[in-house]
């Protein structure tokens with residue numbers, strides 16, 4: 333039986349890898365030892381417990397495996413996460429950012445209940461039951477501008493929702509990561525047309541798209557855009 337050897341990710345701090353480059357596996361260290369969030373594999377390596385991070389379940393993991401150039405995480409990152417669901421990706425982000433905070437917005441009550449069950453002991457996660465289309469409704473829960481907005485909401489107006497949240501909450505040199513699902517915007521038009529249309533909306537409204545990464549390998553009809561606020 334081959335033994336897994338876990339090492340630091342060469343670019344992203346607090347993200348770990350094993351295996352050869354073409355079959356890389358991702359991990360984060362488990363903030364809550366012994367606890368799984370979505371049935372992920374737990375691995376003890378040199379006395380530290382790691383959680384395997386599944387790119388087929390988490391678009392952020394898929395993005396990292398596609399090697400983005402932008403540095404996305406640091407320990408005290410403040411993040412607004414739109415489309416929290418039951419906390420699969422958020423739990424890994426919570427492992428990564430230690431002293432940071434994740435404001436986690438989800439509008440489905442059932443998912444919110446699961447999110448709370450899954451993450452209530454993770455003190456860097458603040459669950460917010462709210463609709464991301466109306467950013468003003470959760471202003472009372474968010475105390476400062478954030479460094480990163482991560483959006484994965486599978487809605488028809490994905491670019492507009494992101495923009496409105498950026499205008500409310502993103503600090504001047506902050507980053508937006510948006511997962512665009514073409515099928516949720518228009519199931520008839522070609523995906524490429526939809527991606528171009530969403531990019532245009534973001535760019536016309538003061539966001540600079542620095543990376544556009546196709547993650548079709550892991551999630552059908554999805555790309556991820558990384559954008560920065562243009563400072564005037």
Ligand SMILES: C[S@@+](CC[C@H](N)C(=O)[O-])C[C@H]1O[C@@H](n2cnc3c(N)ncnc32)[C@H](O)[C@@H]1O
Pocket residue numbers: 389390391392414415416417418419420421422437438439440443462463464465484485486487
């Ligand atoms: C694809 S899932 C998110 C998966 C999650 N990002 C992860 O990786 O663990 C999309 C989620 O967005 C939520 N959602 C969709 N529209 C929303 C909205 N307008 N406001 C808040 N949440 C929304 C859905 O209820 C669903 O839980």
